[in-house]
Amino acid sequence: MRARTRTARRAVVLAAVASLGAGLLAGCADDGGDDASDGSSSGSGKGKTTITLGLFGTFGFKEAGLYAEYEKLHPNIKIEENVTERNENYYPALVNHLTTNSGLMDVQAIEVGNIAEVVATQAAKFVDVSKISGVDKSNWLDWKWAQATAKDGSTIGLGTDVGPMAICYRKDLYEAAGLPTDRAEVAKLWTGDWNKFVQAGEQYKKKAKAGTFFMDSPGGLLNAILGSEKEKFYDSSGNIIYKSNPAVKTAFDLTAKAAEEGLVQSQTQFQPTWEQTIANSKFATIACPPWMLGTIKGKAKPEDAGKWDVATAPKSANWGGSFLAVPKSGKHVKEAEALITWLTAPEQQTKLFKVQGNFPSAPSTYTSPEVTGAKNEMTGDSPIGTIFAEAAKTAPVQVIGPKDQIIQQGLSDNGVFLVTKGKSAKEAWETATKTIDNNLDK
Amino acid sequence: MATRHDTAAPPVKEGGAAPGRPPAEAAQAEARRRDRLSRRWQRDIRWSPYAFVSPFFLLFLAFGLFPLVYTGWASLHQVEMTAPTDMTWVGLRNYTRIFDDEFFWNAAKNTLTIGIISTVPQLLMAMGLAHILNYRLRASTFYRVAMLAPYATSIAAASLVFVLLFGRDYGMINWALHFVGIDAIDWQNDKWPSQIAVSTIIIWRWTGYNALIYLAAMQAIPQDLYESAALDGANRWQQFFHVTLPSLRPTILFTVVVSTIGASQVFGEPLLFDANKGASGGAEHQFQTLGLYLYEQGWVNQHLGRASAIAWTMFLILIVVGIVNYVISRRLRASS
Numbered sequence: 001m002r003a004r005t006r007t008a009r010r011a012v013v014l015a016a017v018a019s020l021g022a023g024l025l026a027g028c029a030d031d032g033g034d035d036a037s038d039g040s041s042s043g044s045g046k047g048k049t050t051i052t053l054g055l056f057g058t059f060g061f062k063e064a065g066l067y068a069e070y071e072k073l074h075p076n077i078k079i080e081e082n083v084t085e086r087n088e089n090y091y092p093a094l095v096n097h098l099t100t101n102s103g104l105m106d107v108q109a110i111e112v113g114n115i116a117e118v119v120a121t122q123a124a125k126f127v128d129v130s131k132i133s134g135v136d137k138s139n140w141l142d143w144k145w146a147q148a149t150a151k152d153g154s155t156i157g158l159g160t161d162v163g164p165m166a167i168c169y170r171k172d173l174y175e176a177a178g179l180p181t182d183r184a185e186v187a188k189l190w191t192g193d194w195n196k197f198v199q200a201g202e203q204y205k206k207k208a209k210a211g212t213f214f215m216d217s218p219g220g221l222l223n224a225i226l227g228s229e230k231e232k233f234y235d236s237s238g239n240i241i242y243k244s245n246p247a248v249k250t251a252f253d254l255t256a257k258a259a260e261e262g263l264v265q266s267q268t269q270f271q272p273t274w275e276q277t278i279a280n281s282k283f284a285t286i287a288c289p290p291w292m293l294g295t296i297k298g299k300a301k302p303e304d305a306g307k308w309d310v311a312t313a314p315k316s317a318n319w320g321g322s323f324l325a326v327p328k329s330g331k332h333v334k335e336a337e338a339l340i341t342w343l344t345a346p347e348q349q350t351k352l353f354k355v356q357g358n359f360p361s362a363p364s365t366y367t368s369p370e371v372t373g374a375k376n377e378m379t380g381d382s383p384i385g386t387i388f389a390e391a392a393k394t395a396p397v398q399v400i401g402p403k404d405q406i407i408q409q410g411l412s413d414n415g416v417f418l419v420t421k422g423k424s425a426k427e428a429w430e431t432a433t434k435t436i437d438n439n440l441d442k
Numbered sequence: 443m444a445t446r447h448d449t450a451a452p453p454v455k456e457g458g459a460a461p462g463r464p465p466a467e468a469a470q471a472e473a474r475r476r477d478r479l480s481r482r483w484q485r486d487i488r489w490s491p492y493a494f495v496s497p498f499f500l501l502f503l504a505f506g507l508f509p510l511v512y513t514g515w516a517s518l519h520q521v522e523m524t525a526p527t528d529m530t531w532v533g534l535r536n537y538t539r540i541f542d543d544e545f546f547w548n549a550a551k552n553t554l555t556i557g558i559i560s561t562v563p564q565l566l567m568a569m570g571l572a573h574i575l576n577y578r579l580r581a582s583t584f585y586r587v588a589m590l591a592p593y594a595t596s597i598a599a600a601s602l603v604f605v606l607l608f609g610r611d612y613g614m615i616n617w618a619l620h621f622v623g624i625d626a627i628d629w630q631n632d633k634w635p636s637q638i639a640v641s642t643i644i645i646w647r648w649t650g651y652n653a654l655i656y657l658a659a660m661q662a663i664p665q666d667l668y669e670s671a672a673l674d675g676a677n678r679w680q681q682f683f684h685v686t687l688p689s690l691r692p693t694i695l696f697t698v699v700v701s702t703i704g705a706s707q708v709f710g711e712p713l714l715f716d717a718n719k720g721a722s723g724g725a726e727h728q729f730q731t732l733g734l735y736l737y738e739q740g741w742v743n744q745h746l747g748r749a750s751a752i753a754w755t756m757f758l759i760l761i762v763v764g765i766v767n768y769v770i771s772r773r774l775r776a777s778s
Binding site for chain 2: 092095096099100117121122266272273276277280406409413414417418421431435438439440441442
């Protein structure tokens, strides 16, 4: 009896010590938290306000030296970025934080594919950036500004970059197939009509170098065609029209036709095999926003430098681009507003373009020598700056909807892709629409 | 602690009370004190164990039971991840529609087939490996550790390697098959090849783990059984079938149950094997498991209510599987 009690007592003491210890640890952790969030305690950040940015992928602000520059201009500010590698992981977490109103950074980035959903469901959680002093709406492309604007007129984010689309092609492969190689003549092959683009592919296939394909993937082609439509999956009043919209069906059927004829390789973009195929020079054509040049540069063999060129797309389109937004519940709303205003100003967008290749969403920069004189290693001396600027200016103001990504992915991965596996266009359309409807059904 | 030193003091003997106090009163006070102490002891002995186990149950309440109940509640509503507090009561609709949700049943079928083509060869191979390792081998510790290495590897890293190996155009497996005259197989987009590929990752990961369990059980089999079998003229194979296997029966049952549960929850391997980085398990959902379908509904499509209903249905299926396992194992035990 006695022995047991003594053990019990010892345990009580242990428990007390342990809980005390835990309390102390928790106390320490709390202190640490304060340190990180307002930087008011001792250390290097003394007296400074720390602004945190939640980003995904590579925005390049740090790489372009913009944080350092801003900190120099504002000695009382310290900038910290918190980067998630993939938007697929970043976005659900952002939605979670927004709905629970916790864990938010002072600045949150939003990808263009998600902006419509955020605008439609979470606009009230963000500062209206159009009311920030010093923000001039006319600095941005109209359609870029419109994408982040809610029905009630408030705008939730400032554009960082856009993805005006052009067509990248291999000069050597085009030459071997008897197609023109000069970028003006290449563009003439298909000006104004995606049908002509597919016809150019048919022409390519006749004399193509063995083992090469006119285009990389059905998903890439469908994406390019749909990107140049004003309305694709939603109408301007927000109704889902993807099944009845003739533009979508036409794009789908045209892509399916190209897949049936073997003009596109049976691949999905950004997967390892696709990257290896770029390295092995098997794709003659890729739909190409400026950031795709970076992908090609990263994957292609160094000896392929200069073998690529860029031609204007059949119709202007946009693919990609992000926004910076300030959640109202942030700790340093005023400072964050000032920071994003500065980061997205035309001068800074130009610097970002020079270092990272992110194409500016500020049209005033399109005539600046930095943009017009831009060059890319893979595409030799092509005037990529002017080609992309022209595409950016003429891209349609596209109606984007909250579930665009789900619909787009369904159409390409569960749809046109199947045609390359021997399914008919009709079967592919049925599989795609069934999948999409199931995914949209709440 | 200091305040309770007195409880450790020896009980006061008759006449040993402090001077100046009448013995009767002292005895009474002593009795009261002992009474109080014993009550305290009793309470201590009675309740302290609960206090000691409480951390587990508090954590279980917070991270086990609450999510379970909340998921059940959410499954009766239409609720989106973009607004989790905005719930609309829909009753059992999320459950009833599962009955004619072809994607759910497709996922259930895939879970079953992937479960079979991964579990059966896995356990057979594990048994074989364990049998070999049970012999006297040089560097046997090395082999035993090596077998556990796949289990210790993260699924993410392993799956990425397997995606490269199973590549259609530049994968090593198709390259090897090419030499024996087999055409390139589209491991990712054809139904059975993709399921076999996913199963391969699972087999690779868990075979060593199960082999070690079998090995441990084999080493507990008394050596005399083998000796007497050998005296009776049984060869190695006969020894394996008539001595080893019967002795391993409880262990085999255990691994079958654990593997079945594991197979019904397969998630990471098919998710990472998917080229599209989505959760649809291939263009035609050809290797979408139930776990993956649940993830797709909840996280990709943001339908929390539907995802919760799928989770609960999976839970109920698991219970059924558990009961079937239990019945079979009881039958087996009774027959032995």
